[in-house]
Amino acid sequence: YAKKNGRNQFAFYFDELNIGTNRGLLIDHELRRAIKNKEFVLHYQPKIDLTTNTIIGFEALVRWYNETLGFVPPNDFIPYAEEVGLIIPLSEVIIEKACLGWLALERAGYGHIPIAINISSIHFHQPNFIESIQEILQRNNCSPRNFEIELTERTVMNNEKETIRRLIQLKQLGFKLSIDDFGTGYSSLSYLVQFPLNHLKIDRSFIQLIGSVNEKQAVVDAIIQMAHRLHMKVIAEGVEQKEQVELLRNMGCDMIQGYYYSKPLPLEEAIDYVEFWKLEIEGK
Ligand code: C2E
């Protein structure tokens, strides 16, 4: 197993995984146990609509704290789960937790805010993916219209016909769809236009440098203009500074997600954040 994402300091957990060694066995054992016990927690990061100045969604991001291993970041255990065939049961736990998250939002009076779930390519391409996600939602009294599915470019790039069929079906069921990490894969906007997408999320690596590197700004600007002409809304990911918000606003970017507004928050804090946001706006 080779590490796929280099930027994390905790990556050594799975980096030199030594499958077959004590440590490798420990991680494998702990992950299986964690899935069985649903030991994962979701944190929720708000997405802000720049036009209406409202929270238009939350992205659910999985967190795993294990007694023995400590905090293990998703960039490590998600690829590992994909590698060893555990991603589907893990993904099902995540979808179920996202349902519970939305139900809590609804009880707090904020059921109009949808929750976005990241779906691994492997799960998406399972023949029974749609049945499985529908079944979990139904079992939890949730409707697809309150959820958004985030897929990376890589996920929609292969197996074209079947992918389109599947995306259309999800859309018809009421799910919103977005393309995550746009710009890091190899697809073009003209390729993506055949999909019924609601949102295009520009990867953080482009946003990070828009204030300082003119070329990055030009690329982001071009993506926004073209996405709009293709009737997609654009979310900028990983926005950390006010200056970036202003640049993006001037470029016509629709929505912002990032530490500038908020880090991903535990459920209770996410609900408090909605309350806080409401008071802020009413106060103005
Ligand atoms: P992603 O879906 O692109 O999620 C965005 C990542 O950027 C999250 O990292 C988020 O915490 C982080 N982020 C958001 N705003 C900022 C910012 O302003 N600055 C910086 N530096 N980072 C920011 P996280 O939670 O560690 O997740 C990493 C990746 O792991 C996700 O990328 C996604 O690909 C995957 N992942 C996370 N949760 C899930 C899940 O429930 N299911 C699946 N299949 N994948 C997940």
Ligand code: MG
């Ligand atoms: Mg995402």
Ligand code: MG
């Ligand atoms: Mg992303």
Ligand code: MG
């Ligand atoms: Mg990502």
